[in-house]
Amino acid sequence: MAIGQAAEAKLAAFLAGPVMLVASVADPAARAATIGRVMGVRRAPPASLDLFIAGGQWTRMVESVRVGQALALTLCRPATYQTLQLKGPVTALVRADPAGAAVAHGYAEVTGAHLGALGVDASQMRPWLRTDDLVQVTFTPQEAFEQTPGPHAGSPMAFG
Template sequence: MLDSDNAAFIQTGVSISLAASGGDRLPSMSRGLGCKLVDGGRQVAIFIKPSQSVELLDNIRRSGRVANVFSLPSSNRTVQLKGLDARILPFEVADLPIIEAHITDFLAEVLPLGLPEEVVRTLFAYTADDLVMVVYTPVAAFSQTPGPKAGEALDAKP
């Protein structure tokens, strides 16, 4: 579903939001602390804090449907992925370097924009025992970068 450019993009210093909705169709959302591709690049894994994501995780357990947004603060380049088979897996401590690299990359993005490092570090503060991995197969991908192509499917031809 993702070409190599977009696959690399979602694993950089992007802002990551993972969302789902309940039976009432009201959305729930949480900030992702990093991303990796699994199953040979066919699936996306997002690291989140369950202590801040109770409703989101409940909605994922009920439906498996997710929307995932990746946005680069310096350019507003934004990609949205959707999945129908999301599942919640235990966090693997071997993935801590991915989260640390994500925080470092995100800091490099937002510090030049004037966001204080302390704010970013507070937003991304975590403990390994308060992490899970949400894994899903993207079934749709869209450009959500502001402008005339916002909402266009990534596989659409110009």
């Protein structure tokens, strides 16, 4: 099952511009959630996304993630706080290859420039944009949720 046309269109719009990305998977041992920042997204046809995560930084998440496990990805536009959350199973897990690393570096550059334009210091954003020890997590979104702060946050988007 894909996320539907409306959500797909929204996802495409988010991926076209500067976006902050955070992901979570469960740490099954602790029944708790882990958090990691995602350094870029690449389409993995037909309906999956490759996510790049600095493995040395988000260790608990990278140690917890398994193929078949559910993953949540939240995309947020820093200038407007418009937010979209996708959920679906992890389908593959590998160390990022050079092409993947290039996606992550490009993401860090574009995002850094955008945050800079919003008034964030370069030194301040450095910890959020690390691209060392990159891991590539592929997942297939199956659900999409409107998450922009406000009364509609959390409502599922129409499937179609």
